[in-house]
Structure formats: structure tokens, C-alpha cells
Amino acid sequence: MQNIQVDLMTALPELIVLLMAMLILLTGLFAKNKIIIYGLAQFTLFAAAFFTVGTHTSAVGYAFSGMFVDDTLADVLKLMILLGTSVMFVYTRQYMQLRNMFRGEYYALVLFAVLGMMIMVSGQSMLTIYMGLELLSLCLYSLVALDRDNAQSSEAAMKYFVLGALASGMLLYGMSMIYGITGSLNLNEITNTLLQGAPNHTVLILGLVFIVAGLAFKFGAVPFQMWVPDVYQGAPTSITLLISSVPKFAAFAITIRLLAQGLGQLAGDWQEMLLIMAVMSIAIGNITAIAQTNLKRMLAYSTISHVGFLLFGLMSGSLNGYASSMFYISAYVLMTLSGFGMILLLSRKGFEAENLDDLKGLNQRSPWAAMLMLITMFSMAGVPPTIGFYAKFTVLQAALQAGYIGAVVFAVLMAVIGAFYYLRIVKLMYFDAPQDNVAISAPNDMKLILSFNAFALLALGIMPQMLMNICGAAIARSLQ
Amino acid sequence: MLLTHVLSVSIWLPILAGVVTLLIGSDNKAYFTRWLALASSLAAFFATLPLYTKYNFAKGAFQFEEAAQWIPSFNINYHLGVDGIAVPLILLTSFTTLIVVIAAWEVITKNIAQYMAAFLIMSGLMIGVFSALDGILYYVFWEAMLIPMFLVIGIWGGENRVYATIKFFLYTLLGSLLMLVAFIYLFQKTGSFDVINFYQLPLTLNEQIFIFMAFFMAFAVKIPMWPVHTWLPDAHVEAPTGGSVVLAAIMLKLGGYSFLRFAMPIAPDAAHYLSGFMVTLSLIAIVYIALVALVQKDMKKLIAYSSISHMGFVTLGFFIFSQLGIEGAIVQMISHGFISAAMFLCVGVLYERMHSRQIADYGGVVNTMPVFAAFAVLFAMANSGLPGTSGFVGEFMVILAAVKFNFWVAFLAATTLIFGAAYTLWMVKRVFYGEVANHHVAELKDINKREFLILALLAAMVLGVGVYPKLITDFTHVSAAQWLSHMAISKLPVAGL
Numbered sequence: 001m002q003n004i005q006v007d008l009m010t011a012l013p014e015l016i017v018l019l020m021a022m023l024i025l026l027t028g029l030f031a032k033n034k035i036i037i038y039g040l041a042q043f044t045l046f047a048a049a050f051f052t053v054g055t056h057t058s059a060v061g062y063a064f065s066g067m068f069v070d071d072t073l074a075d076v077l078k079l080m081i082l083l084g085t086s087v088m089f090v091y092t093r094q095y096m097q098l099r100n101m102f103r104g105e106y107y108a109l110v111l112f113a114v115l116g117m118m119i120m121v122s123g124q125s126m127l128t129i130y131m132g133l134e135l136l137s138l139c140l141y142s143l144v145a146l147d148r149d150n151a152q153s154s155e156a157a158m159k160y161f162v163l164g165a166l167a168s169g170m171l172l173y174g175m176s177m178i179y180g181i182t183g184s185l186n187l188n189e190i191t192n193t194l195l196q197g198a199p200n201h202t203v204l205i206l207g208l209v210f211i212v213a214g215l216a217f218k219f220g221a222v223p224f225q226m227w228v229p230d231v232y233q234g235a236p237t238s239i240t241l242l243i244s245s246v247p248k249f250a251a252f253a254i255t256i257r258l259l260a261q262g263l264g265q266l267a268g269d270w271q272e273m274l275l276i277m278a279v280m281s282i283a284i285g286n287i288t289a290i291a292q293t294n295l296k297r298m299l300a301y302s303t304i305s306h307v308g309f310l311l312f313g314l315m316s317g318s319l320n321g322y323a324s325s326m327f328y329i330s331a332y333v334l335m336t337l338s339g340f341g342m343i344l345l346l347s348r349k350g351f352e353a354e355n356l357d358d359l360k361g362l363n364q365r366s367p368w369a370a371m372l373m374l375i376t377m378f379s380m381a382g383v384p385p386t387i388g389f390y391a392k393f394t395v396l397q398a399a400l401q402a403g404y405i406g407a408v409v410f411a412v413l414m415a416v417i418g419a420f421y422y423l424r425i426v427k428l429m430y431f432d433a434p435q436d437n438v439a440i441s442a443p444n445d446m447k448l449i450l451s452f453n454a455f456a457l458l459a460l461g462i463m464p465q466m467l468m469n470i471c472g473a474a475i476a477r478s479l480q
Numbered sequence: 481m482l483l484t485h486v487l488s489v490s491i492w493l494p495i496l497a498g499v500v501t502l503l504i505g506s507d508n509k510a511y512f513t514r515w516l517a518l519a520s521s522l523a524a525f526f527a528t529l530p531l532y533t534k535y536n537f538a539k540g541a542f543q544f545e546e547a548a549q550w551i552p553s554f555n556i557n558y559h560l561g562v563d564g565i566a567v568p569l570i571l572l573t574s575f576t577t578l579i580v581v582i583a584a585w586e587v588i589t590k591n592i593a594q595y596m597a598a599f600l601i602m603s604g605l606m607i608g609v610f611s612a613l614d615g616i617l618y619y620v621f622w623e624a625m626l627i628p629m630f631l632v633i634g635i636w637g638g639e640n641r642v643y644a645t646i647k648f649f650l651y652t653l654l655g656s657l658l659m660l661v662a663f664i665y666l667f668q669k670t671g672s673f674d675v676i677n678f679y680q681l682p683l684t685l686n687e688q689i690f691i692f693m694a695f696f697m698a699f700a701v702k703i704p705m706w707p708v709h710t711w712l713p714d715a716h717v718e719a720p721t722g723g724s725v726v727l728a729a730i731m732l733k734l735g736g737y738s739f740l741r742f743a744m745p746i747a748p749d750a751a752h753y754l755s756g757f758m759v760t761l762s763l764i765a766i767v768y769i770a771l772v773a774l775v776q777k778d779m780k781k782l783i784a785y786s787s788i789s790h791m792g793f794v795t796l797g798f799f800i801f802s803q804l805g806i807e808g809a810i811v812q813m814i815s816h817g818f819i820s821a822a823m824f825l826c827v828g829v830l831y832e833r834m835h836s837r838q839i840a841d842y843g844g845v846v847n848t849m850p851v852f853a854a855f856a857v858l859f860a861m862a863n864s865g866l867p868g869t870s871g872f873v874g875e876f877m878v879i880l881a882a883v884k885f886n887f888w889v890a891f892l893a894a895t896t897l898i899f900g901a902a903y904t905l906w907m908v909k910r911v912f913y914g915e916v917a918n919h920h921v922a923e924l925k926d927i928n929k930r931e932f933l934i935l936a937l938l939a940a941m942v943l944g945v946g947v948y949p950k951l952i953t954d955f956t957h958v959s960a961a962q963w964l965s966h967m968a969i970s971k972l973p974v975a976g977l
Binding site: 363367374378383384385389390393394396397400401405408409412413415416419420423424426427430431464465468469472 | 554660
């Protein structure tokens with residue numbers, strides 16, 4: 001009895017999200033005014049965040065027979081996921097209302113996806129990780145298809161589902177091989193077994209290849225990036241915002257758990273795989289983005305290149321490197337929230353604002369919005385004094401420390417190419433004349449949060465130390 | 481507080497003033513916005529004056545130092561300090577910003593607040609570059625400065641502004657990012673980003689060459705040296721007058737200054753090793769680019785090429801490693817700051833009236849604008865190196881130093897006195913003298929009080945430095961000597977230690 005209580009207390013934030021998601025699903029059926037659901041969803045996120053912080057200790061706690069872990073890394077990432085989702089709800093409210101998608105399912109599905117992410121973040125057994133991942137993925141597949149009469153969305157959802165299922169299969173296959181060799185699903189036990197000497201290195205590596213492929217798919221790293229542009233473009237912008245932002249925290253968490261924690265002994269092998277993927281992601285992401293005319297698709301390729309930079313930190317295989325990756329991903333999520341938030345701000349009923357040309361002359365229509373987007377774009381390009389610069393700086397520093405000078409110089413040259421398409425956005429907003437002059441209408445809370453969001457990129461760029469400390473501490477305490 | 485934090489105040493006052501201007505200024509309140517910007521730039525100028533009055537000329541070390549922790553994870557500090565090389569450049573920066581604000585008075589009519597804010601913010605950032613003693617702090621200022629300049633050229637520029645401004649940004653970014661890699665490499669070696677630690681770090685010749693080349697990519701683009709100069713004529717031609725002035729007067733100097741502050745003292749053996757290469761590039765800039773300037777039809781393009789040619793003297797002065805050469809190069813930087821600013825302003829005065837920069841559209845301007853023509857001829861003379869103007873002093877010092885180094889180098893460099901006079905005076909002849917070319921020129925009105933004021937200020941500086949160069953050499957003397965003594969010590973690891 002005692003044991004169950006400890007287990008449930010450890011997973012308290014997850015339980016809150018689970019119960020509230022079910023409640024919202026029910027309420028959605030009966031509530032006349034759907035704003036109640038919105039309020040409930042926001043309340044859920046804040047309650048879960050509150051208990052995540054409230055139950056935080058610097059020690060590592062296990063639950064459910066060691067399948068679930070509650071450490072600093074998990075708490076920090078959960079907090080970021082919850083806050084990110086909350087911001088996303090603010091940005092998407094009006095967009096969903098105008099498109100008749102402001103329904104209970106939307107909030108319930110997102111909350112289930114959040115639950116999936118939280119389980120992934122806390123997964124200490126390969127099975128837990130896989131369960132969380134599937135919960136997240138299934139919710140995302142259906143969210144992409146939420147606008148069910150839209151052919152493009154349905155196509156995107158189909159692609160996402162088929163490729164996603166394949167990737168999940170690969171991940172599971174890899175896990176089963178590791179299980180077969182080590183005889184355990186628990187990451188700590190796998191580490192211990194590997195420390196005693198791997199029984200069969202070849203099978204182990206084969207399993208590792210499948211796991212890395214599965215992870216790379218979830219990140220959208222080259223050569224598993226094919227789904228990213230289509231899904232980003234096809235999904236309703238609010239869902240694109242979701243897919244491109246917080247799930248990356250969860251993907252980062254399971255990569256750390258699986259590769260660094262569980263298979264840390266094989267670092268020499270997966271570092272090489274990550275290096276190839278990182279270099280290719282940066283190259284293909286940045287070069288292909290130049291040719292895009294659709295803003296969402298361009299940001300999709302930009303995401304691929306950001307993932308490449310993120311892998312730079314991971315592949316350096318040091319605590320410092322993992323912390324730099326975590327810093328990168330936090331910066332990335334802030335930037336992507338702001339970027340897609342701007343598309344949502346500019347869209348209106350019957351108008352998606354998803355083409356590059358829709359940004360033309362934004363400085364004349366709304367100098368404030370243009371400035372927010374300017375900060376976001378320079379941050380994505382990695383120009384100081386924005387957080388995007390420190391994100392690139394920290395991962396490059398970690399990679400240089402690990403001795404990858406050639407790869408770093410290559411990444412830097414690619415970043416110059418990347419700067420071009422971000423500059424093109426600035427050019428459209430500032431140097432061109434506006435094409436349409438419809439006033440921008442958005443709820444005040446969204447304008448306020450979006451402003452905070454964009455200025456956070458600048459403020460954290462001037463004072464990055466706090467976020468660096470948080471990431472450093474989370475990694476250090478969890479991976480000691 | 482003000483005196484112990486002179487540098488911080490000089491950096492942040494214009495930046496904050498720029499932000500305030502951006503927030504509360506607007507085209508509806510044009511009058512108010514302009515006065516706000518003028519007051520800000522005046523205050524910012526006075527804030528830099530203590531650097532002149534309180535400077536200890538006998539001291540070679542860094543002065544007005546400030547240090548505070550910034551990002552302890554990477555041992556990055558907010559470390560500022562200036563020596564005699566940086567102080568004149570900082571004063572030049574705040575002075576030029578003041579000039580630019582006045583010059584924009586009636587010229588800029590759209591997005592006034594954004595224009596003024598861009599220049600105020602840029603001014604603070606450039607002073608930051610001149611005073612940062614921490615690699616990352618320096619890098620942040622260096623890169624951040626690109627954003628306002630990118631917008632200035634892109635928003636208020638001419639026909640082909642988008643091409644020019646993106647080229648400007650990407651060229652500079654490419655060089656800068658390689659410099660960042662070099663900084664991170666040095667950080668791995670020393671455990672901090674402090675320049676003074678970098679100075680003392682022993683490095684093998686190969687390492688030094690790689691580091692030097694990474695810095696070279698960043699600074700050579702900025703100066704700009706042949707063959708990475710092609711962004712400059714484009715950027716100058718398309719930029720609004722204020723943008724051209726700041727580009728020519730200050731941004732180019734950032735490259736020169738950074739060679740002295742970073743590339744050469746961090747990798748002194750590589751600097752000696754590659755000096756032949758650098759001198760060659762400088763001579764190509766001086767001679768070849770001067771010939772290119774000769775055939776230009778566009779006034780702004782001509783002055784842009786003339787800038788590249790004159791900056792060749794700066795790098796030449798650095799890489800012959802003599803006291804006279806260094807001091808001459810610094811005087812040349814300051815002098816070119818005044819002269820190029822003045823020349824671009826003169827073109828701006830004509831462009832506002834005629835909306836043409838083509839030499840062929842003018843002729844006989846002296847008949848309708850006598851006062852203006854007097855100024856323009858003075859600046860043209862200074863540009864071609866007439867004794868008594870600042871343009872003569874720097875070039876003469878560098879040529880003298882070069883004679884001691886190698887006669888033929890000096891000989892080639894000295895040809896600029898002919899070519900420089902040729903392209904500048906030929907342009908003056910075609911624009912100002914001769915018959916009145918057309919009815920547009922006949923209808924020209926002479927300069928107004930505002931234009932007179934800025935040109936007179938610049939003329940005073942050009943003549944002042946020309947007659948009394950001690951104004952600048954007082955600053956540079958001790959610092960340059962100390963710099964040379966540092967450069968003389970090899971940083972190669974000694975075998976057997």
C-alpha cells in the first residue's frame with residue numbers, strides 16, 4: 001500500500017494531466033461555451049506545473065519498480081513542456097475559433113500528447129519510453145488530421161502516420177535487440193550489464209542503429225526528415241506550432257535517457273552516427289530552405305538545420321555537450337513558438353498568412369509585429385545579441401572541445417547560408433511595400449505573450465547565464 | 481560613477497537613447513523625434529569626452545578599465561578598456577554619429593524614428609567594439625552592429641538596395657563566424673575569453689597561422705582588402721548618405737583596429753610570417769583599386785573605391801612593423817574617417833538637389849553653389865593628400881616608414897599621391913568646373929546653414945589634424961611603442977621547456 005502511494009505521488013503531475021484530459025473530453029460533449037474547456041486546459045497545465053515544481057527535489061526518485069524516474073532533468077523538461085503548451089494554447093485560441101476547430105477533442109488530444117511527453121521524459125525503462133512515445137505520436141497524428149475536410153491536412157496526417165509508425169517499429173525493434181542481449185528493459189540495468197562487457201557487440205550495434213534511426217525520425221534529422229516539410233505545411237498552423245515545439249523536449253529527453261544513460265558505453269559508436277546526421281541535417285536543412293516560398297515549409301527546413309546543431313551538442317558525449325544541447329533546444333522552442341506565433345497573429349478567417357509574400361511590408365502595417373519577427377529571425381540565424389547566438393555558441397564550443405574542428409567549420413559555413421533565408425524574411429517585412437492592408441486583429445493576451453516571447457529571445461541573449469545554469473544543473477544531477 | 485564607468489556610459493547611453501527614440505518617436509512627431517535624436521547624440525558625444533580629457537598619455541596599458549562577471553559558465557566577462565589606439569576612434573565614432581543625425585534632418589522623411597534609432601544604437605555598439613577586451617563581448621558588439629546597418633541600407637537605400645544589403649550582411653557574417661571559431665579555440669586553450677590571456681598564450685606557428693587566417697577573414701572583409709572588397713562599392717552606392725558616412729568613417733576602421741587588437745598580437749609570429757602576403761594585398765589595394773576608381777562614372781562608387789585604396793595604407797602601415805608605420809596607419813584611419821564622411825556628405829548634398837550621382841549629369845556647379853564648391857574642393861584636396869590637410873599626414877608617415885622597409889614597396893605606395901590626385905581632382909573638375917552643364921545645375925541652390933555647419937565642422941577637423949597631428953599621435957605614441965614591443969616577442973613554444 002505504502003509503495004503505491006509513493007508511486008502515485010512521484011507521478012502526481014502526470015496523474016493530474018491524465019484525469020483532467022478525461023474530464024475535458026467529457027466536458028467537451030456538454031459544454032455550450034467552449035471557453036470553459038480552454039480555461040480547464042490552461043488550469044491543468046498550471047496545476048501540473050505547480051506540482052512539478054512543488055514535488056521537486058534535487059535527489060533522483062524512482063517509481064513503479066524503477067520504470068519511472070523523477071529527477072531534475074525530468075522536472076525541468078516537464079516544466080518547459082507545460083509552459084510551452086500553455087503559451088501555444090494562448091496563441092492558437094483565436095485561430096481555432098475562427099476555423100471551427102475550437103472543440104473539446106483538440107484540448108483533450110493535446111493534453112494526452114502532453115501526458116505522453118511527460119512519460120517519455122520520465123521514462124527509465126525502454127517500455128515506458130516507448131509507451132509515452134506512442135501516446136504522443138498517436139495524438140499528434142490525429143491532431144494533424146483535425147481539420148478533417150482539408151485534403152492537404154489529411155494527406156499530411158497519412159504521411160506522418162505511415163512514416164511515424166515505421167519509425168516506432170524501428171525503435172521497438174532496436175529495443176528488443178538490446179533487451180535480447182542485456183536481458184533487461186531498465187536503463188540502469190542495461191548500463192550495468194554493458195559495463196561488465198558486452199556479450200555480443202554486433203547485435204548490440206545493430207540494435208543501436210535501429211534505436212538511433214527511430215530517434216532521428218522523431219527529431220526530423222536527415223536522412224529521416226522526409227515527413228517534416230509535408231507535415232509542417234499540411235497541418236493547421238496551430239498544430240504545426242505544437243509539433244515543432246514542445247515534443248522536441250521529449251525527443252531530447254529520450255535521446256539522453258537511451259543513448260547517454262542506457263547505452264553510454266556505446267558512445268563511440270553512436271557519436272559517429274550522430275555526427276553524420278548532424279552535418280547532413282545542417283547542410284540539407286539550410287540549403288533546401290532557400291528554395292521555399294511557403295513560410296511553414298521554410299521553417300520546417302529551418303527546424304531540420306536546428307536539429308543538426310542540436311545533435312552537435314549530443315554527439316560530443318560530455319555533460320557539457322548534453323547541457324549545451326538542452327540549452328539549444330530551449331532556445332529553439334522559444335524561437336519556434338515566436339515564429340509560428342507570428343504566422344498565427346497575421347492569419348485571419350479564410351487567410352492563413354503562410355506564404356512568404358504575406359509578410360511583405362509588415363513594418364508599415366505594424367512596426368511592433370515586424371520588430372518581434374525581426375528579433376525571432378535574427379535569433380534563428382544566430383546573430384547576437386539574441387539567444388540563438390548563445391545556443392549555437394554553446395553547441396559549437398562543445399563540439400570543438402570534443403575535437404570536431406572540421407565539422408564545426410562546416411556548420412559555421414552552413415549557418416551563413418542559413419542566414420540568407422532568415423534575412424529574406426526581414427527584407428520582405430522591412431524593405432518591401434505591403435500587399436494587403438487588413439488590420440491585424442488578435443486578442444490582447446496573445447499580443448502580450450507573443451511580445452514577451454520575442455523579447456525573451458533578446459533578454460536571454462543579453463543574460464543567458466540563468467538558463468545555462470538550469471540546463472547544466474539538470475544534466476549534471478541526472479547523469480552523475 | 482560617471483567617471484569610473486566612462487566606457488559603459490559611452491556605449492549604453494546612445495543605445496538606450498536609440499531605444500527610447502524608437503519607442504516614442506514617430507513620423508507624426510517628426511520635429512520632436514529629430515530634436516530628441518540630436519539631444520541624444522550630443523549627450524552621447526559629451527559622454528565620450530572624458531576619454532580625451534582624463535586620458536593618461538604616459539601610460540601604455542589599458543585605461544578606464546571595467547570588469548564584471550557576465551557568463552561565468554564560459555568565463556565570459558564584461559571587460560572594457562581602451563588604449564591610445566582605441567580612444568581616437570571612439571571619439572571619431574561619437575562625433576560622426578552627431579554629424580549623421582544633423583545631416584539627416586530634412587533628408588529623411590519616412591520612418592524617422594527608426595532611422596535615428598538605428599544610428600544611435602549603432603554608435604553605441606561600435607564604441608563597444610572599440611572598447612571590449614573580452615572575445616565574446618567584442619563578438620556580440622561586432623555582430624549586433626550588422627543588424628541596424630542592414631536595415632539602414634535596406635530601408636532607406638537606393639534602387640538596388642536589397643542586393644547590396646544582403647551581400648553586405650552575408651560577407652561580413654561569413655568572416656565573423658570563422659573568427660568565432662578561432663575565439664572558441666583560444667578559449668579551449670586558455671580557459672577564458674580575455675584578450676590579455678590570449679596575448680600571453682604560446683601557440684605553434686601552424687596554430688597561429690590558422691587563427692590569423694580566421695581573423696583575417698573577418699577583418700579583411702570589413703576593411704575591406706582586395707579581393708574581398710566587392711561588397712563595399714555596392715553597399716556604398718545603395719546606402720543613404722548617413723549609412724555611407726558611418727560605413728566609410730567608422731565601420732571600415734573596425735577592421736583595421738581589430739587587426740591591431742586581436743589578429744596580430746594573438747598570432748605575432750604568423751603576422752610576421754605572413755607580412756609579405758599582407759603587404760602585397762595592401763599594395764594591390766593601393767594601386768589597382770586607385771586605377772579602378774579612376775574610371776568610375778558614379779561619384780559614390782568613386783569615393784568607395786578611393787576608401788579601399790586609402791585603407792590599403794592602413795594595412796600597409798601595420799605590416800611593416802615600425803613605430804612610424806603604425807602611428808601613420810592610425811592617423812590615416814582617423815583622417816580617412818573625416819575625409820570620407822565629408823566627401824559622402826558632399827555627394828549627399830548634390831544628390832538631394834539633383835537625384836543623380838552620375839558625374840556626367842553635373843558640370844559647372846561652382847557657378848551656382850560657390851560656398852559648397854569651396855568645401856568640396858577642400859575635401860577633394862585632402863583626399864588626394866595635399867600637405868596641410870589630414871590626408872597628407874597619415875600617408876606621408878606610412879610612406880616614410882615603407883622607405884625604410886623596402887624602397888620598391890614605398891615607391892608603389894607613393895604612386896597613390898598621383899593616382900589619388902588624378903581620380904579625385906578629375907571628378908572635381910568634371911562636376912564643379914567648366915560650363916554650367918544643364919538647366920538642373922543652373923537652378924541649384926547653395927547649401928543652407930545646417931549643411932554649412934556639418935561641412936564646416938568636418939573641414940575644421942581635417943585642417944586641425946593636418947596642421948597639428950600631435951592631437952592623435954599623443955594618444956598613439958606610447959601605445960604603439962608598447963604594441964611593437966609585444967609584437968617583437970615570439971610566442972612559439974620554446975623547445976625543451
